[in-house]
């Protein structure tokens with residue numbers, strides 16, 4: 001790992017509190033399969049390129065366990081010296097990732113909440129700072145923390161869906177480090193407008209503002225992703241890693257140094273009554289939308 005971070009205590013806490021099936025505060029029951037199945041890795045015909053697939057139906061939301069599983073998969077891939085690139089994608093038909101699992105935020109378990117945020121921070125460290133070349137094969141919606149997964153990749157191709165940081169629509173603001181990732185990618189003014197309005201961009205608009213690098217046809221996603229991965233792998237690894245350190249090292253270190261404050265800030269923010277009201281309202285809208 002290039003930007004290895006220590007998070008033992010938080011991740012240990014996450015294991016203790018892991019629950020794989022639960023009913024949310026609005027009465028919906030979540031994922032039936034065990035977290036071990038939520039993330040799978042596959043080889044490709046090129047031994048230097050692997051695929052990491054998110055399989056947590058219905059929306060690949062990032063719960064504590066989901067964050068931990070993705071982090072674990074990245075670390076396992078990195079531990080194989082032959083592996084130089086990973087393609088991050090979703091096995092769901094229309095959703096890349098719907099972002100943070102809102103059941104973690106709404107009426108949260110007070111002990112679990114800090115561990116959850118610690119696991120999300122760790123996922124950012126592991127993906128954004130990976131020694132691997134990371135290709136985001138975004139094959140569906142990627143709002144909020146789903147967009148963070150995409151932004152953490154080195155190269156982003158997208159076939160369909162919407163992408164962006166829509167947190168303001170939930171009555172919240174993206175955490176500073178995620179906001180910074182967005183600003184660093186598309187520039188301050190565009191980010192300012194999009195963050196305030198909670199804009200979700202379709203593929204064309206996302207390409208226009210530089211949020212993604214390429215639009216690809218639905219049937220071509222994996223082929224294009226492999227081609228791009230090969231191009232990244234062709235660059236000598238020390239150069240790739242040094243470039244990543246140059247462009248991402250400062251942001252990663254900043255959060256590393258402020259990790260505890262960031263967890264405390266998040267927890268006190270989420271526990272506010274007004275915040276809980278907004279989340280409850282948003283959640284109800286989400287459920288009603290379908291009906």
Ligand SMILES: CCCCC/C=C\CCC/C=C/CC(=O)SCCNC(=O)CCNC(=O)[C@H](O)C(C)(C)COP(=O)(O)OP(=O)(O)OC[C@H]1O[C@@H](n2cnc3c(N)ncnc32)[C@H](O)[C@@H]1OP(=O)(O)O
Nearest residue numbers: 028058059061098099100101102141143144145173175266
């Ligand atoms: C001042 C400084 C402040 C610092 C603050 C610090 C911290 C606060 C930071 C908080 C950060 C938040 C980041 C986030 O990621 S918040 C999550 C944001 N995500 C969303 O808003 C996405 C919501 N989902 C959707 O819009 C849609 O689901 C969709 C992705 C467009 C897909 O639509 P569709 O294909 O129609 O699928 P459904 O809507 O039917 O969804 C299927 C299923 O999944 C449930 N679901 C979807 N998203 C979430 C989610 N994020 N969490 C939990 N559950 C989700 C949805 O309700 C459906 O469930 P049912 O089948 O049971 O109805």
